[in-house]
Amino acid sequence: MLVLQGKTALSAFAPEQMQAVVLTLLKLNALAYDIGLVFFGFWYVLIGYLIFRSTFLPRIIGSLGVLAGFGYLTLLWQPLAHYLYPYNLALAGPGEISLLLWLIVKGVNARKWKETAGAGQSG
Numbered sequence: 001m002l003v004l005q006g007k008t009a010l011s012a013f014a015p016e017q018m019q020a021v022v023l024t025l026l027k028l029n030a031l032a033y034d035i036g037l038v039f040f041g042f043w044y045v046l047i048g049y050l051i052f053r054s055t056f057l058p059r060i061i062g063s064l065g066v067l068a069g070f071g072y073l074t075l076l077w078q079p080l081a082h083y084l085y086p087y088n089l090a091l092a093g094p095g096e097i098s099l100l101l102w103l104i105v106k107g108v109n110a111r112k113w114k115e116t117a118g119a120g121q122s123g
Contacts, residue, residue, distance in 0.1 A: 034075045034078075034081075037072045037075050038072060038073060038075050038076055040069075040072055041068075041069045041070070041071070041072025041073040041075070042069065042073070043069070044065055044066075044068050044069035044072060044092075044095070044096075045065075045066050045069030045070060045073070046069075047065055047069075048061075048062045048063065048064070048065025048066035048067075048068065048069055048095065049062065049065075049066060050062070051065055051099070052065075052066065055109070055112050055116075056108045056109050056112055056113055057099075057102060057108065057109075058102070060098070061095075061098050061099050061102055064094050064095035064098050064099075065095045065096075065099060066095075067091045067094075067095055068091050068092040068093075068094070068095030068096055069095075070091070071087075071088045071089055071090070071091030071092050072088075072089070072092065074088040075088075
C-alpha cells in the first residue's frame with residue numbers, strides 16, 4: 001500500500017506501472033511466505049521426531065508432527081505442492097492442534113520428567 005500512495009520516489013511512474021510493481025511485490029510476498037513455511041516444515045519434522053522419541057508426550061503426537069512437517073516440505077517443489085493442495089497443508093492441522101491441545105489440557109508427564117532429570121544427574 002505504501003507504493004500505491006505515491007509519496008515515495010516511485011511517484012514518477014504511471015499508475016499502470018505502479019500497479020505492476022505492486023502485483024510483483026504481492027507475488028514475491030507469497031513466495032517468501034512459502035519459503036518460511038518450508039523452514040517451519042523442517043523444524044516441525046525435527047520436533048515431531050523428538051516428541052516421538054521422548055517419553056513425555058504420546059508418540060502419536062510426534063507422528064502427526066512429522067506428517068505435518070512433510071506436508072509443509074511439499075512446498076519445496078511448487079508443482080507438487082499445487083498438485084497436492086489442499087491435502088498437503090491439511091496434514092498440518094491434526095499435528096499442530098493435537099500438540100497444542102495436549103500441552104494445554106494434559107501437559108508433560110512431570111513424574112517421568114523428574115525421573116529422567118534425576119537419572120541424568122546421578123550418572
